Every structure is written in structure tokens, then in C-alpha cells.
Amino acid sequence: MFQCCLSVPLSVSTMSPSQKPVVFLDRDGTLNVESGYIRDLNDLQLIDGAADAVRKLNSSGIAAVLITNQTGAARGYYSEDHIRNLNAKLVKLLKDQQAFLDDVYYCPHLPDGTVEQYTQTCDCRKPAPGLVEQAYNEHPELDRTRSFVVGDKATDVELASNCGAKSILVETGYGKQVQAGEYQWKVTPDYQTDSIVEAVEWILNSLKSS
Numbered sequence: 745m746f747q748c749c750l751s752v753p754l755s756v757s758t759m760s761p762s763q764k765p766v767v768f769l770d771r772d773g774t775l776n777v778e779s780g781y782i783r784d785l786n787d788l789q790l791i792d793g794a795a796d797a798v799r800k801l802n803s804s805g806i807a808a809v810l811i812t813n814q815t816g817a818a819r820g821y822y823s824e825d826h827i828r829n830l831n832a833k834l835v836k837l838l839k840d841q842q843a844f845l846d847d848v849y850y851c852p853h854l855p856d857g858t859v860e861q862y863t864q865t866c867d868c869r870k871p872a873p874g875l876v877e878q879a880y881n882e883h884p885e886l887d888r889t890r891s892f893v894v895g896d897k898a899t900d901v902e903l904a905s906n907c908g909a910k911s912i913l914v915e916t917g918y919g920k921q922v923q924a925g926e927y928q929w930k931v932t933p934d935y936q937t938d939s940i941v942e943a944v945e946w947i948l949n950s951l952k953s954s
């Protein structure tokens with residue numbers, strides 16, 4: 745994905761490598777409204793303020809990378825193409841509001857899935873850090889020492905500890921149920937807040953003071 749850049753172009757050979765902080769964003773319940781397995785693309789809707797929050801990361805020189813577990817294909821609900829279409833829809837809804845993701849990664853696997861192709865124990869299903877490591881390999885500009893995970897599940901918070909990032913649990917999606925002990929398990933994130941809007945404010949502040 746490319747976005748327009750207003751700065752004066754520098755020739756690659758004279759540029760010193762510069763690294764940017766990175767926020768690994770969950771999808772369902774963090775960027776878009778949690779509504780189970782989304783079969784109709786029209787049912788994918790952004791959470792209020794999510795595009796503004798991503799745009800704020802963009803304008804602050806912070807990478808925004810989507811990391812998502814998507815088991816709909818492994819459960820036989822829809823094809824892997826549909827997962828890609830959902831991700832593309834999300835990217836389009838963000839782009840409509842001038843907000844951009846630096847990259848998108850998804851894990852389609854499930855150890856106890858019903859579709860053989862996706863039924864496996866992998867190293868990329870959150871909280872395993874496989875997709876985050878792939879992002880670091882493919883994007884040398886990402887600064888591992890200034891990294892964050894924003895998500896609504898205990899597995900997002902665990903992903904953060906598994907890849908050395910700071911964790912922010914949002915109370916949209918399953919966040920409240922997680923901390924009420926009604927879903928997955930309770931966790932101790934570095935920060936817990938209402939939504940991605942406040943999460944990004946906290947990230948910006950903590951980068952300023954670091």
C-alpha cells in the first residue's frame with residue numbers, strides 16, 4: 745500500500761535507515777464493530793473514531809499494521825478469498841477517510857478446524873508472534889523497541905508480551921467481557937481504555953515521554 749508523501753523525495757542511496765514506531769492493530773472489535781463471522785461485506789463497519797485514530801498514527805510517522813486471526817475459512821463458513829475481501833473492505837473504509845494501514849497480515853489457521861487445509865497448529869495464530877515477526881522481516885523500518893499491540897482480547901495482550909510490545913486492551917469488542925472474566929481470561933495490559941481512539945492518544949503520549 746502506498747500513500748502520498750509531501751516531503752521532498754530523497755534518493756535512496758543517501759538516506760540513512762530510519763525506523764518508525766509501530767502499532768499492531770487487531771481487526772474485529774478494535775477497528776471494526778465485532779459482529780461474529782461476517783458473511784456480508786456490507787456488515788463490516790468501522791468503530792466510531794477508528795479512522796481518525798489510524799490517520800493520527802499516519803500523520804505522526806507511526807506504522808499501523810493489521811494482525812488478525814480469521815478462522816471463518818477453517819470453520820467452513822466461507823472461503824479464504826472472503827477473508828481477503830473483508831480485509832480489503834476494511835482498508836477501503838479507512839482509505840475513504842484518508843487513513844492507511846502499512847500492511848495487513850492474517851492467520852487463517854485453527855488447530856481444530858473443519859477444513860483440512862487450514863486445520864493446523866501454526867506459529868501465526870495470535871497469541872503466537874509469527875505474523876509480527878513476518879512484519880519485522882518484511883519491514884526493516886519498524887522499530888521493535890517502540891512497538892504496541894492494540895486489541896480487545898486476552899490473546900492480543902499475550903501477543904504483546906510474546907513480541908516485546910506494550911499492550912493496550914480496548915473495551916470495544918470483547919474487551920469488557922475479558923476483564924469481567926466472561927470471555928477467555930483476565931489480563932493485565934499496560935493500558936486499558938474505551939476504544940482505539942484513547943489507545944492511540946496513550947501511545948502518542950508514551951512515545952513523547954520516552
Ligand SMILES: [Mg+2]
Nearest residue numbers: 770772773896
Ligand atoms: Mg478482536
Ligand SMILES: [Zn+2]
Nearest residue numbers: 851853866868
Ligand atoms: Zn496461522
